[in-house]
Amino acid sequence: MAKVLVIGGAGYIGSHVVKALLKSGHGVAVYDNLSTGQKINLFKEAEFIEGDILDTAALQKAMSGGFDAVVHLAAKKAVGESMEKPEIYSTNNICGSLNILNAMVGCGVRNLVFSSSAAVYGMPEYLPIDEKHPFHPLNYYGFTKLEIEKYMEWYSRLKDFRYMALRYFNAIGYDAEGDIRGREIGSQNLLPIVMDVAAGRREKLSVFGRDYETRDGTCIRDYVHVSDLARAHVLAIEKLMAGAESDSLNLGTGKGTSVDEMIQAAEKVVGRKLNVEYAGRRAGDPAVLVASYDKAKKVLGWEPAYTDVEEIIRTTWNIE
Numbered sequence: 001m002a003k004v005l006v007i008g009g010a011g012y013i014g015s016h017v018v019k020a021l022l023k024s025g026h027g028v029a030v031y032d033n034l035s036t037g038q039k040i041n042l043f044k045e046a047e048f049i050e051g052d053i054l055d056t057a058a059l060q061k062a063m064s065g066g067f068d069a070v071v072h073l074a075a076k077k078a079v080g081e082s083m084e085k086p087e088i089y090s091t092n093n094i095c096g097s098l099n100i101l102n103a104m105v106g107c108g109v110r111n112l113v114f115s116s117s118a119a120v121y122g123m124p125e126y127l128p129i130d131e132k133h134p135f136h137p138l139n140y141y142g143f144t145k146l147e148i149e150k151y152m153e154w155y156s157r158l159k160d161f162r163y164m165a166l167r168y169f170n171a172i173g174y175d176a177e178g179d180i181r182g183r184e185i186g187s188q189n190l191l192p193i194v195m196d197v198a199a200g201r202r203e204k205l206s207v208f209g210r211d212y213e214t215r216d217g218t219c220i221r222d223y224v225h226v227s228d229l230a231r232a233h234v235l236a237i238e239k240l241m242a243g244a245e246s247d248s249l250n251l252g253t254g255k256g257t258s259v260d261e262m263i264q265a266a267e268k269v270v271g272r273k274l275n276v277e278y279a280g281r282r283a284g285d286p287a288v289l290v291a292s293y294d295k296a297k298k299v300l301g302w303e304p305a306y307t308d309v310e311e312i313i314r315t316t317w318n319i320e
Contacts, residue, residue: 001024001025001026001027002026002027002068002069002111002237002238002241003026003027003028003029003065003066003067003068003069004021004026004027004028004029004067004068004069004070004071004237005028005029005030005031005062005063005065005067005069005070005071005109006018006021006028006029006030006031006046006070006071006073007031007032007053007070007071007072007073007074007100008031008032008037008071008072008073008074008075008115009028009030009031009032009037009042009046009071009073010030010032010034010037010038010039010041010042010048011032011036011037011038011041011073011074011184012036012041012171012182012184012187012226013073013115013168013171013226013229013230014030014032014037014041014071014073015037015041015042015043015180015182016175016180016226016227016229016230017071017073017229017230017233017234018030018042018043018046019043019175019179019180019230020227020230020231020233020234021071021233021234021237022043022045022046024234024238026234026237028043028045028046028047029046029047029048029049029062029065029067030042030046030047030048030049031049031051031053031059031062032048032049032050032051032074033050033051033052033053033074034050036184036185036186038182038185040181040182041180041181041182043179049062052096053074053092053096053097053099053100054091054092054095054096054099056099056102056103059099059100059103060103060106060107062103063103063104063106063107063109064107067107067109068109068110068111068241069109069110069111069112069113069237069240069241070100070104070109070111070112070113071112071113071115071233071237072097072100072112072113072114072115073115074092074096074100075092075093075096075115075144075145076088076089076092076093076141077117077141078141078186078188079119079139079141079142079188080188082139082140082141082144083139083140086140089140089141089144090144093141093144093145093148094144094147094148094151097114097148097151098151100112101151101152101155101161104161105155105159105161110160110161110162110240111162111163111237111240111241112152112161112162112163112164113163113164113166113233113236113237113240114148114149114152114163114164114165114166115166115168116145116148116149116165116166116167116168116248117141117142117145117167117168118167118168118169118170118222118250118252118289118291119137119138119139119141119142119145120135120137120142120145120146120149120167121133121134121135121136121137121142121167122135122136122137122138122142123136123138123284123286124286124288124289127288127290128222128252128254128290128291128292129250129289129290129291129292130250130292130294130295131167131248131249131250131295138284139284149165149248152165152246153246156246162240162244162245162246163240163246164236164239164240164244164246164247164248164249165247165248165249166229166232166233166236166248166249166251167248167249167250167251168224168229168251168252169221169222169223169224169250169251169252169253169289169290169291170189170190170221170222170223170224170252170289171189171223171224171225171226171229172189172190172191172223172224172225172226172312172313172316173191173225173226173227173306173312173313173315173316174226174315174316174318174319175226175227175315176227176315178318178319180319181319183195183319190221190259190262191223191262191266191313191316192316193205194262194263194266194274194313195266195316195317195320197274197275198266198270198272198274198317198320199320203275204275204276204277205263205274205275205276205277206277206278206279207259207260207263207276207277207278207279208279208280208281208282208285209279209280209281209282209285210278211281212281212287212288213287214258214287214288215258216258216260216261217260218258218259218260219258219259219285219286219287219288220256220257220258220259220287220288220289220290221256221257221259221288221289221290222252222253222254222255222256222257222289222290222291223253223257223262223309223312224251224252224253224291224304224306225304225305225306225312225315227305227306228251228302228304228305228306229251231302231305232249232251232296232300232302235300235301235302236249236300239299239300244299247295247299249293249295249296249299249300250291250292250293250295250296251291251293251296251302252290252291252292252293252304253291253293253304253307254290254291254292254293255290255307256288256289256290257309261309262309262313263276265309265310265313266313266317268310269310269313269314269317270317
């Protein structure tokens with residue numbers, strides 16, 4: 001079994017990754033600055049180290065703990081903010097990731113699983129999007145993820161180092177067993193906002209665009225359950241530990257759900273109509289984003305277990 005340092009392991013996706021690693025029998029330590037991660041998401045079976053990826057001394061000290069692999073999930077990820085404050089995203093996402101790579105090399109940690117994003121692709125030139133799709137990020141957040149992948153590729157060529165970059169599509173849902181209950185802080189994604197409206201924390205839900213060339217005029221996205229994402233991280237670590245080559249893989253379901261379909265499914269789960277307001281399109285929003293996960297299936301043996309949207313929404317509503 002591997003000893004794994006999960007950087008960002010108190011966050012939304014990170015806490016699910018930690019649970020999946022522990023469930024698979026791996027040893028886990030969490031490194032997190034708790035800026036968006038929460039102590040409620042920590043597991044007593046995992047060591048917790050409070051620290052920031054910009055603190056090189058703390059990072060190197062943590063990394064020297066004899067780890068076999070690192071999972072890197074620490075990033076700023078608000079798309080709109082990345083366009084307004086690129087300097088923050090450059091420092092945190094790019095410089096912070098370089099700190100992680102340098103600490104790994106310095107401490108002899110050879111295997112990295114990186115939380116990347118479908119945002120590296122930009123506007124789709126064809127669907128479903130596979131890993132050969134051209135890279136044209138539409139926002140600075142996506143640019144930072146792409147740049148980090150390029151740095152990892154160089155490090156894997158020049159050092160005794162291997163990685164897997166997992167390009168998430170739209171992560172949603174919560175641990176079905178209820179072990180993770182800390183709501184994601186400050187999320188700008190659709191389902192958390194829908195849940196905020198359903199729970200009375202927001203007055204209304206704004207839907208941007210109802211005139212796309214889709215089946216109901218609203219945007220279509222590929223929503224993948226966070227526990228399925230977490231399982232992919234475990235498989236990626238185990239493959240790297242077994243000698244697999246560096247790679248980049250899409251994680252999605254291959255199935256698209258529209259914004260209106262998501263809202264209707266949520267209304268069924270919560271048992272009432274939600275206050276929805278339709279507004280104009282947002283600049284840079286593709287009409288449809290759907291993944292091909294064939295490569296992840298081939299390389300990792302991974303397939304999504306959760307494909308029913310209502311079931312996924314129910315795992316989220318259960319933490320309210």
